[in-house]
Amino acid sequence: MILFFVIFTGCAHDEGKRREDAAHAVELPTHDASVNRGQPIENAGLARDLAELVLAESGIDVRRFAASVSFTDGAYHVAFTNQLPDGGTVTFTVVLDSRTSKTLSIKRTTKPA
16 A cells, blocks of 8 residues: 655645735825925924825825824824725825925835735
């Protein structure tokens, strides 16, 4: 009698699923808000308002998105997140220099359900 032992360490389907589950980030063109240029950002509320204005001037309306603001290394990171109809999420992140209000980066990240 011959016995065969087969060990499966993974499956191609699982690998593809893991890649699909990963968030997809895209850098968007940056520009500065039409107000407060060259001025310091005094607080998180102003950072949020400026980030919303930067996105609005790019044609992106985030008024109904949940917002979060963090401050790291002299820059405000403002994230606007919303649920997509398919159950996934989309997040727009704007990074602003706290000393000059300059937009350092804008990123759109989508994550499937």
